[in-house]
Amino acid sequence: MAYVAVKGGERAITNAHRWLAEDRRGDVAIPEIETDQIREQLSLSVDRVMSEGSCYDRDLAALAVKQARGDLPEAIFLTRAYRTTLPRFGASLPLETGQMAVRRRISAAFKDIPGGQVLGPTFDYTHRLLDFTLAANGETPVEGALEAEEAQAYPMATIASVFAHEDLLEPDTQTDGAPAPFDLTREPMAFPAGRDQRLQALARGDEGFLLSLAYSSQRGWGSTHPLCAEIRLGEVAVEFIPDELGFAIEIGDLTLTECQMISTYGGGVDTAPQFARGYGLTFGHCERKAMSMAIVDRALRDAAAGEASAPCQDEEFVLYHSDNVEASGFVQHLKLPHYVDFQADLQLIRRQRRDYAERAAAMKEAAE
Amino acid sequence: MTARPNEPERYYNYAYLDEQTKRMIRRAILKALAIPGYQAPFGSREMPVPYGWGTGGIQLTAAIIGPDDVYKCIDQGADDTTNAVSIRRFFAQVADVATTEETAEATIIQTRHRIPEKGLTEGQVLVFQVPQPEPLRGLEARETETRAMHAYEEYGLQYVSLYESVAAHGYIASTVGYPTMIEERYLMSPSPIPKFDNPKLGQNPAILLFGAGREKRIYAVPPYTNVRSLDFEDHPFETQTWEEDCALCGAQESYLDEVVLDDSGERMFVCSDSNFCAERRAAGHAGPMAGHQLAALDKEPA
Amino acid sequence: MSALLDLADIAPAFPDPTRGSQAVFRKVMEAMARPGVIHDLGFAPDAPQGLDRAAGAVALTLFDFETRIWLDPSLRGGLAEGWIRFHCGPPLTQDPMAAAFALVTDLASAPPVAAFNMGDAKYPDRSTTLVIQLPSLEGGPQVVLTGPGIKTEMPLSLAGLPDGFWAQVQANHEQFQFGVDFIFVAGDRVTALPRSTRITIKGD
Known part of the structure; x- marks a missing residue:
């Protein structure tokens, strides 16, 4: 058969976009999904898009999920490309996760800790049996969760405060007059990376990539034997000091997931043995991501101390490859035309095959 | 315009x-x-x-x-x-x-x-x-290392790589992104x-x-x-050449793309630079397949 | 440094900042790419007392809150400083080593070229760019430029340079990849001299 050389053109692109829109809509006999349905009912997709998209806006994330047809890395990309055009008014005060209005808080280190174990909304003990009543038409009746008999302690003690009297856990350090944190959205990655740069990169990093790295660490590739000291989920107030006021005001709440992984640190010349920490923080409820992030953060701290070098401990390897917008773009750009390169490769390989054939012929002749 | x-x-x-x-x-x-x-x-x-x-x-x-x-x-x-x-x-x-x-x-x-x-x-x-x-990324994956190489003008690795290519093939087997x-x-x-x-x-x-x-x-x-x-005295830098001319405009000194015409090895070579080729054809130059449908496609509104 | 600005004294900048800074940048880019070629920035707005139009245009185009600026002592506290702070919002410094840009209007009393940041081995781009205002970009003793951006050679006759200045620029070039880069302005005109340019002084 004869091939028709297809040249791109505006018509082709426009038509591709129309087709894409048709596919996104699907069967028009089925009602179009509303972004508020996505925001409320696919909330964990929304949370992931906000986290890796570095933009806390549930409605925007829901729109991105809808437009991306549920492809979350694509939705994250849409969110990032929008976010980058937004003006910045300034930086908030550091968030006080210790002051979180907690919905879920568990510690695997203690059977009970001040404030108690609060399971909250979790898949953890669900049996993974498809619930066919959800597939039935109409609303599934929901029995509301029961109200606690006693009000929960507030603020709920953090793992750091629990350990505080014994100096067993590496303390929270706060640097007065510290320089503004590194911002990857304004300046390129630099090495060695400070912890601020690393945590920002991990917080924006792909959940799947961090999950696999954390898993590899647990299996022995740079293991730090982490223990989940605390996971908490809830709402934290954001405070901001407007120039014209000169004092802090609350400008809203964020839902956050925070994870503190701890593992033993044998101590050094100047430091007693203690538990060192790995830290994970995400927008919304992204527990798998927060835990993975904390494990990878802990593993990278070993690398900073000059210890071992498994993949999860290699700062350049981890930080340069964790961003799914970068990774997805570069992997997928291979579908763009490369025929100039390929023509060059064709020429080279034909030349090498000629050389090979000549050498083979010469050897055969010599052997005869 | x-x-x-x-x-x-x-x-x-x-x-x-x-x-x-x-x-x-x-x-x-x-x-x-x-x-x-x-x-x-x-x-x-x-x-x-x-x-x-x-x-x-x-x-x-x-x-x-x-x-x-x-x-x-x-x-x-x-x-x-x-x-x-x-x-x-x-x-x-x-x-x-x-x-x-x-x-x-x-x-x-x-x-x-x-x-x-x-x-x-x-x-x-x-x-x-x-x-x-x-340019050194294919030879050294770490940015921290390559940045130091540029800082101190340590490009030995690149020359070794070219030399190894000469040793293996008899010439520098590099095609695109040539350092x-x-x-x-x-x-x-x-x-x-x-x-x-x-x-x-x-x-x-x-x-x-x-x-x-x-x-x-x-x-x-x-x-x-x-x-x-980069090259060596006994292996000077050389560029790609073609035995064929552009099938559409007959150019002999432009970079050519190979266009496959059927399943039995028929192919044509055409200028990769579409504007260069179109201008030559407009000026009356013609290659052996000047009437091919590819030539008509530059008139497609873009 | 953070004295309040009296807005009544602040003269306007580009009527259309997007268009104005784009047009100025293209001239400055051409200047840096072709050392010694002189470009006209007559379309830029008036600059306040102490600054020529071209100097003001370069500041408006390149300075902002991410660039630390060393201001000539003669500009400090005056209308020019207020204008730059209002329109560009850069942090100011008196430490030449800390400056991304230096705006020099009195070259004779400015610190020597080598006092500014030369960049570091891995990041030579982190060096100071000196914006130097002169009485004229022509009419002074001629030097000859060669190097990247110059087809054969390029004469340059900056006026009002203090004695020994060209020797400092030569020394700056000798240290390549380290070095500062120069943007010279006078009246409405601009030219540039990157560290890559070799300078031959007539009679050398």
Whole structure:
């Protein structure tokens, strides 16, 4: 058969976009999904898009999920490309996760800790049996969760405060007059990376990539034997000091997931043995991501101390490859035309095959 | 030349980027020009097209373009490749700029993988889209290491690699992204242009700007700069050549693409530079397959 | 440094900042790419007392809150400083080593070239760019420029340079990849001299 050389053109692109829109809509006999349905009912997709998209806006994330047809890395990309055009008014005060209005808080280190174990909304003990009543038409009746008999302690003690009297856990350090944190959205990655740069990169990093790295660490590739000291989920107030006021005001709440992984640190010349920490923080409820992030953060701290070098401990390897917008773009750009390169490769390989054939012929002749 | 469209209501700033981002990129361009071949880091932004689609080139263009410019965009040498069409449309929309396919008419030419066949002139800027700005990356994966190599001009690794190629093949088996030395100081990747285009880098009257969005680097070759493609005395640098001429315009000295015509090995070779080929045909040059349907396609509205 | 600005004294900048700074940048880019070629910035707005139009245009185009600026002592506290702070918002410094840009209007009493930041081995781009205002870009003793950006050679006759200045620029070039880069302005005009340019002084 004869091939028709297809040249791109505006018509082709426009038509591709129309087709894409048709596919996104699907069967028009089925009602179009509303972004508020996505925001409320696919909330964990929304949370992931906000986290890796570095933009806390549930409605925007829901729109991105809808437009991306549920492809979350694509939705994250849409969110990032929008976010980058937004003006910045300034930086908030550091968030006080210790002051979180907690919905879920568990510690695997203690059977009970001040404030108690609060399971909250979790898949953890669900049996993974498809619930066919959800597939039935109409609303599934929901029995509301029961109200606690006693009000929960507030603020709920953090793992750091629990350990505080014994100096067993590496303390929270706060640097007065510290320089503004590194911002990857304004300046390129630099090495060695400070912890601020690393945590920002991990917080924006792909959940799947961090999950696999954390898993590899647990299996022995740079293991730090982490223990989940605390996971908490809830709402934290954001405070901001407007120039014209000169004092802090609350400008809203964020839902956050925070994870503190701890593992033993044998101590050094100047430091007693203690538990060192790995830290994970995400927008919304992204527990798998927060835990993975904390494990990878802990593993990278070993690398900073000059210890071992498994993949999860290699700062350049981890930080340069964790961003799914970068990774997805570069992997997928291979579908763009490369025929100039390929023509060059064709020429080279034909030349090498000629050389090979000549050498083979010469050897055969010599052997005869 | 396509006239610029009427200014639409804008949801985004002129040329998409905000002014602060443009200033940051402009400052990086000046330093890149002052240190030819050196990769200046810049705060690359997320763009509305994916990394790998030319985000570095787009940011460079957005930082320099004005409504008086005439913009040309090529991919694989051609104005009509899908991504070139898409990027050209983007700037026509966001920068109210006139666009063209004619190399000589353009003030800014954005390119992926080629340098136009027609010689550039003073007053033109050639913006390269760069996937991997680090020429040593294939030999050393770590940025911390390669940055030190550039700092201390330690390029032994690159020469060893070329030497090994000569030892294995009898010649330097490199095809695109062939390493260059700028003013005998910085080793530079020319981006994945075929080595056929390397000789056009040196002493070029135009400004050559290179942008790598994902890798967040900008570098430059000013006009009339010395650019040497690495080689050995006994194995001098050589470029690609073809036994065939362009099937459409008969050109003997342009970079050719191989177009497969059927399943039994029939093929034709045509200029990769679509504007060069069209202009030659318009001037009456004809190759052995001048009437082929490919020639008619340049008239397709883009 | 953070004295309140009296807005009544602040003169306007570009009527269209997007278009104005783009047009100025293209001239400055051409200047840095082709050392010694002189460009006209007559379309830029008036600058306040102490600054020529071209100097003001370069500041408006390149300075912002991300660039630390060393201001000539003669500009400090005056209308020019207020204008730059209002329109560009840069942090100011008196430490030449900390400056991304230095705006020099009295070259004879400015610190020596080598006192500014030369960049570091891995990041030579982190060096100071000196914006130097002169009485004229022509009419002074001629030097000859060669190097990247210059086809054969390029004469340059900056006026009002203090004795020994060209020797400092030569020394700056000798240290390549380290070095500062120069943007010279006078009246409406601008030219540039990157560290890559070799300078031959007549009679050398």
